[in-house]
Amino acid sequence: MRKTITDESLRLLINSLIKEGTRVVAPKKAGAMTLYAPLAAGDELTLDSLPRRSAKEAFFPLCENILAYRKDKDGVKIKDIDPASFPETVLVGARPCDAAAPAILDAVFSWDYHDEFFLERRRKTTIVGLACTVADDACFCPAVGLSPSDTTGSDLFLTPLTGGGYACEAVTGKGEALLAGHSRLFEEREAVQPLPPAEPQQEKLDxxxxxxxxxxxxxxxxxxxxxxxxxxxxxxxxxxxxxxxxxxxxxxxxGKGVRRKNWxxxxxxxxxxxxxxxxxxxxxxxxxxxxxxxxxxxxxxxxxxxxxxxxxxxxxxxxxxxxxxxxxxxxxxxx
Ligand code: SF4
Ligand code: SF4
Structure with a gap:
């Protein structure tokens, strides 16, 4: 038996998460582009192409304030941004090349200095990966040891099925918790037929x-x-x-201002x-x-x-x- 979810139920899952107060980040249309961005509703989910920019902004925003300062007659006052205030997040539809990256970055962000802005977002994020069934001529994940159906970095992994919907594989405890918390939206099916994975052309690099x-x-x-x-x-x-x-x-x-972390x-x-x-x-x-x-x-x-x-x-x-x-x-x- 395989756990599966229909496209409609995936959108209902997103609605349900948003209603619970969870931030859902996923590919959505932004003008002519598709970008990973916070969704307001499941209808915005757009899974037909690789987003133009990567998903790293979910953990490492392009610009973020890390403190604010104000100077008055009593001196300088600092107001820290508390990473504990960051919302629980589910990143839906992360392609294998995007899902694998945050785990690679954990090493540098928790090395000599522990960057709590990155690490707290990592702790609070569940990654729902999505297998690729189409590659363009720039894709080369197999050349660096990944694959279009690689579950590395995903907590829950979706594989598109012929006839629509997705097979769902819990990869980590976070993924199991997401499945268990919304079990009514998932079905058990005996026989499922995954769409063939994409085949990027690149030979493996040595x-x-x-x-x-x-x-x-x-x-x-x-x-x-x-x-x-x-x-x-x-x-x-x-x-x-x-x-x-x-x-x-x-x-x-x-007199006043902010300290910012910018890419x-x-x-x-x-x-x-x-x-x-x-x-x-x-x-x-x-x-x-x-x-x-x-x-x-x-x-x-x-x-x-x-x-x-x-x-x-x-x-x-x-x-x-x-x-x-x-x-x-x-x-x-x-x-
Ligand atoms: S920095 Fe250089 S290599 Fe990178 S995108 Fe710009 S021109 Fe290309
Ligand atoms: S191909 Fe490699 S170096 Fe180029 S953007 Fe993707 S991960 Fe970065």
């Missing part, structure tokens, strides 16, 4: 070989060859489910600019080198993981056509 080359080639003419045309726009980092750099700035007047990107020319004016990554190809080194060497050295889930968003979004797969293949050839 990540060990790529890392070995990166270990010994911090300086190499290849960096200029592949990255001199990078425009430093940061789109690849902002679209990526695994990029996680941020800046902290104070915004306001002398940043190592592709930006000021990212490593020192107060002295010296910039150790003074050329764009050095910034792009850092992007590749961070994803396929440094993060692996530090945490034993690759900082890429093969979602293909940087391939689709790069305005100058830099394709990370071609870059990795070039490195593979040299390894």
């Amino acid at each position: 990540l060990a070989r790529i890392k070995e080359w990166l270990d010994g080639h911090f300086e190499d003419p290849l960096w200029e060859e592949i990255a001199s045309r990078c425009a430093g726009c940061g789109a690849c980092a902002f679209l990526c489910p695994a990029c996680h750099c941020f800046d902290i700035v104070d915004e306001g007047t002398e 940043d990107a190592c592709g930006f020319s000021k990212f490593t600019n020192h107060a002295s004016g010296h910039n150790p990554r003074d050329l764009q190809n050095k910034r792009y080198r850092n992007r590749i080194m961070h994803k396929f060497k440094y993060y692996h050295d530090k945490f034993g993981q690759t900082l890429c889930t093969g979602c293909g968003r940087c391939v689709r979004g790069c305005p100058v056509g830099i394709d990370i797969r071609a870059v990795l293949e070039k490195i593979n050839e040299r390894g």
